[in-house]
Amino acid sequence: MSHLTHQPAARFSQMRRAQARQRWRMLAMLGAVLLAGVMLTLTLGQSFTPLTTVLRILGGAEVPGAGFTVRELRLPRTVISVLTGACFGLGGIAFQTMLRNPLASPDIIGISTGASTGAVFAIVVLSMSGPAVSVVAIVAGLGVALLIYVLSWRQGVTGGRLILIGIGLAAMLQSVTTYLLMRAPSWTLQEALRWITGSVNGAQLDQALPLLIALLLFGGLLLSRSRDLETLRLGDDIAAGLGIRLATTRIIIVTSAVALVAFATAVSGPIAFVAFLSGPIASRLTGRNGSLLIPSALVGALLVLLGDYAGQFLLPARYPVGIVTGVLGAPYLVYLIIRDNKSRGTL
Amino acid sequence: MSASSLLAQSLVAGYGERTILNDVSLTVQAGKTTAIVGANACGKSTLLRVLSRLLTPEQGEVLLDGNAIHRLPTRRLAQQLGFLPQSPIAPEGISVLELVSRGRHPHQGLFKRWSAADEAAVADALSATHMTDLAECAVDELSGGQRQRVWIAMALAQQTDVLLLDEPTTFLDINHQIEVLDLLTDLNQTRGTTIVMVLHELNLAARYADRLVAMAGGNVYAVGEPEDVFTEQMVRDVFGLESRVIDDPVTGKPMMIPLGRHGRAHTAEGI
Numbered sequence: 001m002s003h004l005t006h007q008p009a010a011r012f013s014q015m016r017r018a019q020a021r022q023r024w025r026m027l028a029m030l031g032a033v034l035l036a037g038v039m040l041t042l043t044l045g046q047s048f049t050p051l052t053t054v055l056r057i058l059g060g061a062e063v064p065g066a067g068f069t070v071r072e073l074r075l076p077r078t079v080i081s082v083l084t085g086a087c088f089g090l091g092g093i094a095f096q097t098m099l100r101n102p103l104a105s106p107d108i109i110g111i112s113t114g115a116s117t118g119a120v121f122a123i124v125v126l127s128m129s130g131p132a133v134s135v136v137a138i139v140a141g142l143g144v145a146l147l148i149y150v151l152s153w154r155q156g157v158t159g160g161r162l163i164l165i166g167i168g169l170a171a172m173l174q175s176v177t178t179y180l181l182m183r184a185p186s187w188t189l190q191e192a193l194r195w196i197t198g199s200v201n202g203a204q205l206d207q208a209l210p211l212l213i214a215l216l217l218f219g220g221l222l223l224s225r226s227r228d229l230e231t232l233r234l235g236d237d238i239a240a241g242l243g244i245r246l247a248t249t250r251i252i253i254v255t256s257a258v259a260l261v262a263f264a265t266a267v268s269g270p271i272a273f274v275a276f277l278s279g280p281i282a283s284r285l286t287g288r289n290g291s292l293l294i295p296s297a298l299v300g301a302l303l304v305l306l307g308d309y310a311g312q313f314l315l316p317a318r319y320p321v322g323i324v325t326g327v328l329g330a331p332y333l334v335y336l337i338i339r340d341n342k343s344r345g346t347l
Numbered sequence: 348m349s350a351s352s353l354l355a356q357s358l359v360a361g362y363g364e365r366t367i368l369n370d371v372s373l374t375v376q377a378g379k380t381t382a383i384v385g386a387n388a389c390g391k392s393t394l395l396r397v398l399s400r401l402l403t404p405e406q407g408e409v410l411l412d413g414n415a416i417h418r419l420p421t422r423r424l425a426q427q428l429g430f431l432p433q434s435p436i437a438p439e440g441i442s443v444l445e446l447v448s449r450g451r452h453p454h455q456g457l458f459k460r461w462s463a464a465d466e467a468a469v470a471d472a473l474s475a476t477h478m479t480d481l482a483e484c485a486v487d488e489l490s491g492g493q494r495q496r497v498w499i500a501m502a503l504a505q506q507t508d509v510l511l512l513d514e515p516t517t518f519l520d521i522n523h524q525i526e527v528l529d530l531l532t533d534l535n536q537t538r539g540t541t542i543v544m545v546l547h548e549l550n551l552a553a554r555y556a557d558r559l560v561a562m563a564g565g566n567v568y569a570v571g572e573p574e575d576v577f578t579e580q581m582v583r584d585v586f587g588l589e590s591r592v593i594d595d596p597v598t599g600k601p602m603m604i605p606l607g608r609h610g611r612a613h614t615a616e617g618i
Contacts, residue, residue, distance in 0.1 A: 008479050009463075009470035012444055015483065016461070100438065231452050233441075237432040240401055242505065243425025243453035288440030 019289060026286045030298040034082070037305045041078045042070060045313065080203035080267060081305040081321070083211040085274060087264035088112075089300020090219050092275025093282065093292050094257035097229050098250065101159040102336055105276035106141075106261045109166025112270035113173040114144030115262040119269075120177050120195045124184045131210055134266035141262035144169060145254055197322030198271030200308050207267045214263035218256040219297065225252055226291040272322045273329025274303050280332070303328075351427060351508035351541055352377040353398060357407035360397050367393045368404070369565045375509075380535045380542040382556035384549055386586050390565040391545045392433070392513055398543065399430035399511045411509065425453035429507040433514045433545075435498055437486035443497050444482040447472055450504030472503035476530060492523030499530060510534070512544040516551070524548070528555045549586075553577045553600045561585050577601040 118140025282295035308321035353375040
């Protein structure tokens, strides 16, 4: 039999290689666009700073006039945008893939909102700051994830029920956030908006390190599970039949995804729809054969970076990034709900 | 590939408070095709889920070649026993090749790369299911019968000695039902794979299975060769249906003709 099947096997290997090449090309392209975006946001703002000058400044040189703009205003914003975007993108696609539904993104089902509420609670009520806020945000995010799971449990969890319960919880948590913000009268509108729609205004470079560590640690954990995640797309029963330990795998994926989203939310607030949009966009770009984790992280980073840039410089007034991504995401949400009613969509 | 035997011992299982299987024992013979039949909610799918370890029994255990499957490492079990649930849904846009390749999951370690053996297993599975030419197509663009063949190809790529299938012919046209059952029979005959499947259609079960398991009310009503199990009495007790069981003129296997209220009147007149 083997001589008969030899030829198709060679053909399949070739197909796989072609597919892998295609994937790498797309990843390289996304990476290049992201790099271009980073250069754009570092060089061009209210004023233009040539790239060579930017590089000299980043290298530590003192350039009068431009030094402050690049190092203090642009760089933190760019770095934080890329990191939070990547975290949201990864957290989003992990949830969407695991639950086989693009609506099951952490920013739709209340996990980002929960992390945000936790962060506001930590700041307003507990007077915390710094890493402690992130910890409370993560605990709150995990708590919400657990609560959704428990509430939607009825002899197993189905995606639809989980999503509806999550949407309900998100609305409740949103009002808690708003209430807490109103109780703290000293807050500026800018800062309040961060916790409602998300913003990278006032980003600080010292917020980047914990975010980077979270991204490497939990992103790495997700990547190490990427094959399991791909197999989970076939359904729980099939995945279990193929030797995946469902409970363990789910716990690792949920914890990593929630941690990524919560770390990012603690810095930037729940930037609207980035987690929700990144995966589907990445899927359109790279096709649906193969893991979407890295493409989604890149798309997420791009969305926040360019969304924030647009909000700052391309629109008539200055808007926080969450407003821009919100405007992008809302129509897609409506489209998905309409489509989902017609045919059960999986990602 | 040697044939593997599966043994269920005094299984009690269900969902939450609801007990569905009451003390079910069953020997699945190695290298044979076994069909589980019974009325809706008689516990046949539940039995299959326990046999495939998707459901942990409250009491009793399932032995695969003498080892309790609930104590086997998940991956090792998946190398020996495959399971195909009822009408699985393929992710949007996934290609036939990609989906069938998933069947190699239990044979791949965390860092193990795709090997020539993996590729050969996938090529074999696609050729056995006549899907080689459609390898590049998206699964959701195929017909129902082709789609079911893709899932079976995935299970074949898993290269297990035992294959459990929950209603592999549901929602298929009769020609596709026959196609799928023929394919499973080929598999059983050429590779010696032990096959256990839940089937709705009694006549097809009797025709394609070496052994029938008739279930009623969460218990095994009868087990054995179709000729012994498939009787008018069994159809009455298991399905609550009056019928006439005759020999299939083509294969000589038992075949059932239901006597509905109208059918019976007509028969009575005719005879």
